[in-house]
Amino acid sequence: MTGSEESPSFRLAYVPGVTPSKWVRIWNERLPDVPLTLHAMSVGEAFDALRGGDADAGLLRLPVDGTDLSAIPLYAETTVVVVPKDHVVAAVDEVSAEDLADDIVLHPLDDTLDWERLPGRPAIERPATTADAVDLVAAGVGLLVVPQSIARLHHRKDLTYRPVTDAPESRVALSWPEDRTTDLVEDFIGIVRGRTVNSSRGRSQPPAEPKAARSPDKAAPRRKPAAGKASGGRSPRPGSGTAKGAKGGKAAGAKRGKPRRGRS
Template sequence: MTGSEASPSFRLAYVPGVTPTKWVRIWNERRPDVPLTLVAVSAAEAPGLLRDGGADAGFVRLPIDRTDLSAIPLYTETTVVVVPKDHLMAAVDEVSAEDLAEDIVLHPLDDTFDTLEWADRPGRAALERPATTADAVELVAAGVGLLVVPQSLARLHHRKDLTYRPVPGAPESRIALSWPEDRTTDLVEDFIGIVRGRTVNSSRGRPTPPQPRAKRADKSGAKGGDKGGARRKPAAGKSTGKSPRGASGGARGSAKRGKPGRRG
């Protein structure tokens, strides 16, 4: 690790569609002494924000340039197409990329569509690209075209007059936790542990404090040693209260072998 806990707070960036609530709650439980500040950022701007020190760590959409950023992939999202509720595609369970060939598929300028890494973009391009995903959703509601996005964004921009359907075989967006490689501080390590599900007592990334040794039993029997010694090794000639079958059998056998001698 490099760096130290010099910052009075931990700044966590997150891109649209990511819900960091669970991790923030755990952080507040484990590190109440360090306030966590959330920083909302677009997918395209997230890497630059981390490099410039605008956040200590952040949830980003892959791919990103990992030359100076570390990243831990967390999960992959289903890709869906957003359509009006009265659209023909709303009547089916899923939609293929080929099904979109004759429709206008909107391509927002905020680069959310680019994180899906299409080899061939589905559908027909619109005359103008909407500035944001939110603007594209408005155009879908107006019947101008359709929108292909990660499922979390479809949920984020939910409208009563719209729905979405999964697109099997389409590229999928991956969410990762990222941070500047040369600023892997103790606070960053703490947050990595939370995201990875480590327990509060985990020693990963932190030195383990020396633990006191357990006191050994007193062999002299000064403190309860008599009782312990009696349980471990009974005194000679003293019964333990147990009658092993082998012992009793041996006694009976000896008595039988002695009878012929007495008859003679």
């Protein structure tokens, strides 16, 4: 770890469509004395915040701009096309990029999908933001291809979306300045990677408690020998009398049957 100082709180930037609530909940459980503050930002603002020291880490979309930021990929999202509900695409379960060839497909300036070749026909002008592009889709100007979480974020009753099978995926990553990998950053890395609180790489793990020595009073009780087997001999048969009478196989004076009546 290269960071020598830690901020009193952990500042996490995140871009539209990313939901950090699960990781924030785990942070609050493990580090209740270190508040985590969330900062919703655009993609450009998030990069500036990391480089300017206004955020300790950020949940961004790949690719990460520049070599001064470290990044750990977390998950990939399905890519969908946003269309009006009365569009022909709304009648199918999924489409390919070729299916959009005759449509105008909007390409906003803040698009983060890594296209080799954009589908559809280009619009006369690129919308400034994804939100602007969604408004144009609702107005019937064109279609919009975005990560599924973005489509959900800008949900409207008059719009729907369908998966695009051969479109590039959007990958979400945790990023932070390479020269400020603080202990708190390491803690958050452990959380997003699913490490347990007792992980050997976790900084905030509690010390392991030594195993308590077994108390002599709680030692396992010694097994008692079975009756008649202490000396290695066989146990007497039921009804064989006392130990002295058992030697001959029949107790002395023992008679079988009913006792006779005495004569008068």
